[in-house]
Amino acid sequence: RNLLDMDTFSKSDPVVVLFVQVSGSSEWKEFGRTEVIDNTLNPDFVRKFVLDYYFEEKQNLRFDVPPGSHSALFGAQDFLGQAFVALGEVIGSQRGRLERPLTGVPGKRCGTILLLAEELSNCRDIVTMQLCANKLDKKDFFGKSDPFLVFYRSNEDGTFTICHKTEVVKNTLNPVWQPFTIPVRALCNGDYDRTVKIDVYDWDRDGSHDFIGEFATSYRELSRAQSQFTVYEVLNPRKKCKKKKYVNSGTVTLLSFSVESEFTFVDYIRGGTQLNFTVAIDFTASNGLPSQPTSLHYASPYQLSAYALALKAVGEIIQDYDSDKLFPAYGFGAKVPPDGKISHQFPLNNNVENPSCAGIEGVLESYLQSLRTVQLYGPTNFAPVINQVAGTAAQVTDGSQYHVLLIITDGVISDMLQTKEAIVTASSLPMSIIIVGVGPAEFEAMEELDGDEVRLSSRGRYAERDIVQFVPFRDYVDDSGNQVLSMARLAKDVLAEIPEQLLSYMKTRDIKPRRADPE
Numbered sequence: 001r002n003l004l005d006m007d008t009f010s011k012s013d014p015v016v017v018l019f020v021q022v023s024g025s026s027e028w029k030e031f032g033r034t035e036v037i038d039n040t041l042n043p044d045f046v047r048k049f050v051l052d053y054y055f056e057e058k059q060n061l062r063f064d065v066p067p068g069s070h071s072a073l074f075g076a077q078d079f080l081g082q083a084f085v086a087l088g089e090v091i092g093s094q095r096g097r098l099e100r101p102l103t104g105v106p107g108k109r110c111g112t113i114l115l116l117a118e119e120l121s122n123c124r125d126i127v128t129m130q131l132c133a134n135k136l137d138k139k140d141f142f143g144k145s146d147p148f149l150v151f152y153r154s155n156e157d158g159t160f161t162i163c164h165k166t167e168v169v170k171n172t173l174n175p176v177w178q179p180f181t182i183p184v185r186a187l188c189n190g191d192y193d194r195t196v197k198i199d200v201y202d203w204d205r206d207g208s209h210d211f212i213g214e215f216a217t218s219y220r221e222l223s224r225a226q227s228q229f230t231v232y233e234v235l236n237p238r239k240k241c242k243k244k245k246y247v248n249s250g251t252v253t254l255l256s257f258s259v260e261s262e263f264t265f266v267d268y269i270r271g272g273t274q275l276n277f278t279v280a281i282d283f284t285a286s287n288g289l290p291s292q293p294t295s296l297h298y299a300s301p302y303q304l305s306a307y308a309l310a311l312k313a314v315g316e317i318i319q320d321y322d323s324d325k326l327f328p329a330y331g332f333g334a335k336v337p338p339d340g341k342i343s344h345q346f347p348l349n350n351n352v353e354n355p356s357c358a359g360i361e362g363v364l365e366s367y368l369q370s371l372r373t374v375q376l377y378g379p380t381n382f383a384p385v386i387n388q389v390a391g392t393a394a395q396v397t398d399g400s401q402y403h404v405l406l407i408i409t410d411g412v413i414s415d416m417l418q419t420k421e422a423i424v425t426a427s428s429l430p431m432s433i434i435i436v437g438v439g440p441a442e443f444e445a446m447e448e449l450d451g452d453e454v455r456l457s458s459r460g461r462y463a464e465r466d467i468v469q470f471v472p473f474r475d476y477v478d479d480s481g482n483q484v485l486s487m488a489r490l491a492k493d494v495l496a497e498i499p500e501q502l503l504s505y506m507k508t509r510d511i512k513p514r515r516a517d518p519e
Contacts, residue, residue: 002111003041012067013038021060024485056495059087081110088320090117124262130179136250139202139210146203147175154195168203192220213249225257265499271513275321280385282409283334284378290371306438313487315360326356329363334374344384379414386422393429399511403431411441420458427463432501434494435470446470
């Protein structure tokens with residue numbers, strides 16, 4: 001919108017070039033270009049960019065706007081502007097729509113670029129249908145037939161692939177089969193007009209099932225049964241050729257047909273679900289004096305501490321899905337001024353009424369400030385801060401809010417029983433817990449909390465969902481000392497389970513995504 005006009009006798013002829021940043025480096029690679037639109041300062045581009053989206057990665061994009069296709073190597077004097085954005089910011093914005101100012105031409109307003117993101121439908125619908133048959137041919141000598149149906153989808157090359165078999169209904173020419181469920185992509189690969197062939201067989205114990213007949217349809221035709229019964233004639237081509245008076249080998253009726261969508265993480269984010277990020281940092285004495293280079297809290301002028309790295313790695317991705325960018329941040333295991341009492345959930349910004357910090361930078365600032373004012377002590381208790389976030393999560397359970405608690409710790413947990421109890425209780429709430437272990441300690445107890453192998457339990461109660469993800473930070477440190485790469489690796493692993501955990505909560509509560517408001 002409102003691009004700079006660089007042409008003398010007409011308006012600019014803009015094109016947008018998309019560059020993608022290589023993960024963990026400063027290198028940008030050209031991904032693609034839109035078409036050129038002649039003589040306009042307000043172009044609407046048709047060509048789309050199709051990108052793979054990963055919630056757990058920071059996918060940085062750069063949009064350059066040179067003035068036309070002739071400018072493959074355009075000079076600075078021709079440049080119309082550029083915008084930098086993370087893919088997560090576009091998806092996390094309202095209705096997947098983000099407007100950014102174009103910059104890059106000193107002293108001039110370059111206009112704006114409007115980005116729209118939508119998830120490509122990969123045919124996530126699931127169909128439930130029920131069929132019955134009437135007056136099928138009798139195939140068994142001593143009884144009636146034992147009919148079952150076989151569904152085939154047609155392939156591009158004209159061949160057929162089996163995609164479903166019904167159960168056998170014994171000794172009847174008028175079977176009613178049980179309702180069954182099948183993904184639409186399995187039935188027709190997402191092509192609603194592709195042929196679906198259905199064979200009717202009489203079951204035989206020795207496996208040499210007798211062919212009764214067949215009929216063909218399509219997903220589109222089947223879906224009409226949502227408003228009316230559909231009756232198909234079952235035809236046997238051999239019989240049809242041999243017998244002049246042959247009519248059919250019975251009929252099959254589609255009794256019911258319903259479609260449900262499997263929702264994705266993006267559906268919920270686009271529907272307005274906010275991710276609320278809370279941080280809890282270990283201030284126990286086992287971390288070492290923050291002023292000493294051996295301390296896990298030590299930040300040199302040249303590089304961040306392991307705590308700060310873990311916080312930035314996770315926080316910089318999650319913040320794209322939180323509209324207010326205000327993050328509650330707590331410390332635990334320290335003696336806190338003015339009276340030196342031990343606290344397991346003190347606000348890093350020293351504001352009990354409002355523990356939220358502005359952005360990840362605000363959290364880092366408050367964390368460094370706390371290191372200068374509190375006394376590292378102990379023990380290592382997780383339960384208080386888990387219960388604190390669980391209390392907030394319990395206030396809004398309609399799917400519009402989902403909480404992610406990041407706990408960064410150096411060691412062995414002191415309140416294991418209380419923590420297990422807190423996690424089991426929290427597993428029924430809209431929240432996930434990420435635990436990052438820093439330093440050389442052994443973290444076996446954390447593996448138990450993770451619940452990947454064995455579902456976590458406490459006093460006979462089992463966790464409703466697996467909501468904990470634990471990783472030791474040392475597994476992600478880049479050998480060459482590249483902190484950006486270490487952060488990218490860590491974020492990728494700890495955040496990978498969040499979309500599934502959010503979906504599992506929504507599914508167990510039968511919460512559907514809200515529809516994005518129309519334009």
